[in-house]
Amino acid sequence: MIITPEVSRTLTELSLEISRQIGILIDRNGYVTHVIVGSDSSIDIPWLDRIRTSEARLRGVRLVHSHLKEESLNQEDLTDLALLRLDYITAVTMDDKGLPKSYYSAHVNPEDEEGEPWTVLSKKVPGQLEEGILDEILDIESRMTRYRKNLKGAQKENRAFLVGVYPENNRIRPPAQSIEELKELCRTAGVHVVDSFIQRKNRLDPSTVLGKGKLEEIVLKAIQKQVELLVFDLELTPSQAKKISDYADLKVLDRTQLILDIFARNATSRDGKLQVELAQLKYLKGRLSELDDNMSRLTGGIGGRGPGETKLEIGKRRVEERISRLEQELKSLKKRREIARRRRKKNEIPVCGIVGYTNAGKSTLLNAMTNSTVLSEDKLFATLDPTSRRIRFPEEREIIISDTVGFIHDLPPELSNAFKATLEELGDSDLLVHVVDVSNPEFRQQMEAVETILEDLNLSDIPRILVFNKVDGLPEEARNELLREADLDTIYVSAIQGFGLETLLNRIEERIYSQAEAKLSSTKPWEEDEELEEETEKTYV
Ligand SMILES: Nc1nc2c(ncn2[C@@H]2O[C@H](COP(=O)(O)OP(=O)(O)OP(=O)(O)O)[C@@H](O)[C@H]2O)c(=O)[nH]1
Ligand SMILES: [Mg+2]
Structure with missing residues (x-):
C-alpha cells in the first residue's frame, strides 16, 4: 500500500x-x-x-x-x-x-x-x-x-547532453560550430550525444552557469532520455561543476576534461602517457586549490588562523610530489630523445612534418601517400611517434614524414605543455605540410588557430606547403570558388580518393631537395658534424 x-x-x-x-x-x-x-x-x-x-x-x-x-x-x-x-x-x-x-x-x-x-x-x-x-x-x-x-549498442553508453552558454553577440565563433566541435570531441571520447542545448547569455550565473529554469529543463529532459552526463562547452570552476552535478544528480564534464580524457586514451608512448598524467595532475591541483580556498573560507578561525592541515592540503601535497617526480622522468626521457634526434640528423634524412587542425585528415593523408607509392616503406622509429614513415623517391632520395597530434582551438592551458612536447620534434622538420579540411565550414578559423599555435611553438619559419584536403566533400561551386581565390602554392587533394597526391609528393620532393641543395652549398658539412659528435658524447656521460 x-x-x-x-x-x-x-x-x-x-x-x-x-x-x-x-x-x-x-x-x-x-x-x-x-x-x-x-x-x-x-x-x-x-x-x-x-x-x-x-x-x-x-x-x-x-x-x-x-x-x-x-x-x-x-x-x-x-x-x-x-x-x-x-x-x-x-x-x-x-x-x-x-x-x-x-x-x-x-x-x-x-x-x-x-x-x-x-x-x-x-x-x-x-x-x-x-x-x-x-x-x-x-x-x-x-x-x-x-x-x-x-537502445542500440553505442547509444547505451555514456549518454550525454551538450550544454553551451555563449555571449549574445559573439561573432568570432558561432555557437553552432563550437557545439559541433564538442560533438566531435565526444564522439572521439566514446560519449554518445543525445541532444544539445545552447543558451545565449552575457552574464553567467556564478553558481550554476545556466539560469535555474534552463538547468531544470535540461535535467528533466536528461531523466527522460536516460542521459547520465552533461558536457559543458566552457570551463567550469570546481564549485560550479559540483553544484550542477549535485542539483542534477548527473555527471558533469567540461571541454578541458573531455580533451584530457581523449589525450589519455590516445597516448601510446611512455612519454605521451607521462605527459598526459602530468596534465591531469596539474588540472587536479588547480581544482584542489580552488576547493581548498572555499573550504578555508568556511572553516578559517579568528584572526586568520586556519584549521591546520586539511585533507585537501594533504591531497595537494601528494599531487605536487607526483608532479615533480613526473617532471623529472620526462626530463630524462627528453634527453634520451635528443640523442636519438641528433643521431638521426646525422643521417641527414630530411624530415617533413604533417600539421593541421584535428580531424583535417593528416593520418589519412600520410597513409595515402605512403601506400599509394611503390616508393614508400613502413619504418617505425622507436623514438619517433609510431606514425613516422619513410618515403623513398627515385634518385635515392628519401624523406621521413611524420604525423602529429591534431591542433585545436583554445587548448586548455594544462594540456598545452603535453601537447607541445609531442610537437617538439617538429622543430627539426625541413618542411611542414599544413593540412586543412576545406569541407569544414569553419576551416578558415581552424587555419588561423593552427597558425597561432605554430607561432607559439616558434615553428613559423619552417617552409610550409598548404594542402586543402577533402575537396571531394565540397559541392562543385564551393570548390570552384576556392580554386579561384587560392594562390598557386596551395595543393588540392582528397586523401580518401587519392586525388592530388602525385602533385603533393612532387612538391614535397621539390621543396625539400631544392632547400637541401641550397644548404649544402652554403655550409661546410664537416664543421657541423664535429660539433654534433662532441655534444652527443657529453650527453652520454
Ligand atoms: N571526405 C573525405 N574525408 C576524409 C578525407 N581525408 C580524411 N577524411 C576523413 O576525415 C576523418 C579524419 O581523418 P584523420 O586522418 O583521422 O584526421 P587527422 O587529421 O589525422 O585527425 P587527428 O589525428 O584526430 O588530428 C576520417 O574520418 C577520414 O576518413 C578526404 O579527402 N575526404
Ligand atoms: Mg591523426
Whole structure:
C-alpha cells in the first residue's frame, strides 16, 4: 500500500492542526526515513543520499505528503518526483475534519521519450488504496532498465547532453560550430550525444552557469532520455561543476576534461602517457586549490588562523610530489630523445612534418601517400611517434614524414605543455605540410588557430606547403570558388580518393631537395658534424 490508512490519518489530522503540509519519505521496507514539515502550500525535500546503484534505478523512497486544499499534484511536486527520482509521489487531501479525502499519485515515466517525464495516475479515495505498491515500483524500474537495454549498442553508453552558454553577440565563433566541435570531441571520447542545448547569455550565473529554469529543463529532459552526463562547452570552476552535478544528480564534464580524457586514451608512448598524467595532475591541483580556498573560507578561525592541515592540503601535497617526480622522468626521457634526434640528423634524412587542425585528415593523408607509392616503406622509429614513415623517391632520395597530434582551438592551458612536447620534434622538420579540411565550414578559423599555435611553438619559419584536403566533400561551386581565390602554392587533394597526391609528393620532393641543395652549398658539412659528435658524447656521460 502507498500508505496505511492509520498513518495517512495521522498525517492529515496533524497537518490540519498546524495548517502546514507534512510529508513522509517511506523506503521499500515500509519504514519512514524522514518526516518533513512544510509551509501551507509547499514542502522542501531534504538532501537525499545516493543509494541508487545504477543509472536507471529509482531512489528507493516514496514521498507521501498532505495538501491542505483539494488540489492534485502541482508542477513543483512533479518536478521533485523527476529530479529526485522518487519511487512514487502522492498528495493526500483532507476534509474539514482532517480525515483523508483523496490520493493523487504519480511516478516517473519509465520509457516514453516524447511524453512528459512523469505519469500522473487517476485520483483515488481512501477505500481504493490497494496492496502491491512495491511490485508496482519494481515494475517501473524494470521497465526503465528494459528501455535502456533496447537502445542500440553505442547509444547505451555514456549518454550525454551538450550544454553551451555563449555571449549574445559573439561573432568570432558561432555557437553552432563550437557545439559541433564538442560533438566531435565526444564522439572521439566514446560519449554518445543525445541532444544539445545552447543558451545565449552575457552574464553567467556564478553558481550554476545556466539560469535555474534552463538547468531544470535540461535535467528533466536528461531523466527522460536516460542521459547520465552533461558536457559543458566552457570551463567550469570546481564549485560550479559540483553544484550542477549535485542539483542534477548527473555527471558533469567540461571541454578541458573531455580533451584530457581523449589525450589519455590516445597516448601510446611512455612519454605521451607521462605527459598526459602530468596534465591531469596539474588540472587536479588547480581544482584542489580552488576547493581548498572555499573550504578555508568556511572553516578559517579568528584572526586568520586556519584549521591546520586539511585533507585537501594533504591531497595537494601528494599531487605536487607526483608532479615533480613526473617532471623529472620526462626530463630524462627528453634527453634520451635528443640523442636519438641528433643521431638521426646525422643521417641527414630530411624530415617533413604533417600539421593541421584535428580531424583535417593528416593520418589519412600520410597513409595515402605512403601506400599509394611503390616508393614508400613502413619504418617505425622507436623514438619517433609510431606514425613516422619513410618515403623513398627515385634518385635515392628519401624523406621521413611524420604525423602529429591534431591542433585545436583554445587548448586548455594544462594540456598545452603535453601537447607541445609531442610537437617538439617538429622543430627539426625541413618542411611542414599544413593540412586543412576545406569541407569544414569553419576551416578558415581552424587555419588561423593552427597558425597561432605554430607561432607559439616558434615553428613559423619552417617552409610550409598548404594542402586543402577533402575537396571531394565540397559541392562543385564551393570548390570552384576556392580554386579561384587560392594562390598557386596551395595543393588540392582528397586523401580518401587519392586525388592530388602525385602533385603533393612532387612538391614535397621539390621543396625539400631544392632547400637541401641550397644548404649544402652554403655550409661546410664537416664543421657541423664535429660539433654534433662532441655534444652527443657529453650527453652520454
Ligand atoms: N571526405 C573525405 N574525408 C576524409 C578525407 N581525408 C580524411 N577524411 C576523413 O576525415 C576523418 C579524419 O581523418 P584523420 O586522418 O583521422 O584526421 P587527422 O587529421 O589525422 O585527425 P587527428 O589525428 O584526430 O588530428 C576520417 O574520418 C577520414 O576518413 C578526404 O579527402 N575526404
Ligand atoms: Mg591523426
